[in-house]
Amino acid sequence: MLNTEKPILGLDIGGTSIKAGVLIGSQLLDIRSVPTPAQMPQEFILETIAEFIQSYLHHDFFAIGIGIPGLIDVENGVVLNLGNIPSFKKVYLKDFIQQKFNRPTFINNDANCFALGEYRFGVAQEFKHVVGITLGTGLGGGIIANSHLYCGHNCAAGEWCSVxxxxxxxxxxxxxxxxxTKYGSKAKSLFKKAQKGDQEAIKAYREFGHHLGELVKHILYTMAPEAIVLGGSIRKAFPYFKESMLETVSTFRYPSVSANLKILISNLDETAIHGAVALVDEYQTQANPVNG
Structure with a gap:
């Protein structure tokens, strides 16, 4: 678990909200959020982010880590595109933040931050090779290889959503x-129905488990991790898709790999913020981080 002598500020920037927290010692404190003005011009959004960071200055943090969706030029801290914030195209976010606050700033994809957060603070701390999968409105993936975050070029590694x-x-x-698409209802609504014994909802989650099992097999063929951590809101319905998922995974061609795989459920509420603060340690104090 990451434990710092000086506070680190972590931000999770999404299309709906901007969340932040400060790592003090090994505890993430003062967790807050503000709405994202997603439809506003780029300059307005940047100033909103700056004002939010300004509100944390009393913590005297020494560095900033930021998780954000989309493709990122990690080395230069440039957000290349962000689908749910239309004006965010080729945003020099790192330069903007560092010029404003004169503190080292590190930026990465939010799904990568999820994986790093689970590896540094969550259920995956004992493993060297981990894949984090977020199951929500969309599908996200992040990779820990040989105890380091692996991003590939422009954070495009782990984009199983588009396979x-x-x-x-x-x-x-x-x-x-x-x-x-298939059942005309949101996952959360069907989860509530499944909890009440609704057979159609239970059937929906069983089918979902089969498809997720096929994704797990694909990840096994490409990455062969020791553990896969499931996050996102749909993870809460795990009891309803666990069995069918494992049945599908059991058909993987190499049992010596799949039999040892641990499929874990995230128990962190703010994993992306945890991962954002861990970026500072990953890139500033590690001699040879794996960047691709």
Whole structure:
């Protein structure tokens, strides 16, 4: 577990909200959020982020870590595109923040931050090779290889969401999109129905588990991790898709790999912020971080 002598500020920037917290010692404190003005011009959004950071200055943090969706030029801290914030195209976010606050700033994809957060603070601390998967409105993936975050070029590693599967891509079947398209209802609503014994909802989650199992097999073929951590809101329905997922994983061609795989459920509420603060240690104090 990461334990720092000086506070670190972590931000999780999304299309709906901007969340932040300060790592003091080994505890994430003063967790707050503000709405993201997602439809506003780039300059307005940047000033909103700066004002939010300004409100944390009394903590005297020495560095800033930021997780944000989309493709990122990690070395230069440039957000290349962000689908749910239309004006965020080729944003020099690192330069903007460092010029404003004169503190080292590190930026990475939010799914990568999820994986790093689980590795440094969560259920995956004992493993060297980990994949983090977020199951929510969309599908996200992050990779820990040889105890370091692996991003690939422009944070494009782990983008299993876009891998072709059946008549679409994995995101169509391993996120809330599956439930909306196939069952006309959101995952959360079907989860509540499943808890009450609704057979149609139980069937929906069993099908979802099968598709997720196929994704797990794909990850095993490409990465062969020791552990896969499931995060995102859909993880709460794990008891309803666990069995069918494991049945599908059991058909993996190399049992010596799949039999030892640990599939874990995140128990951190703010994993992306935990991962954002861990970016500072990953890139500033590690001699040879794996960047791709």
């Amino acid at each position: 072709p599967y059946l008549d679409g891509v994995f995101e169509d079947y391993c996120s809330s999109k599956f439930f909306i």
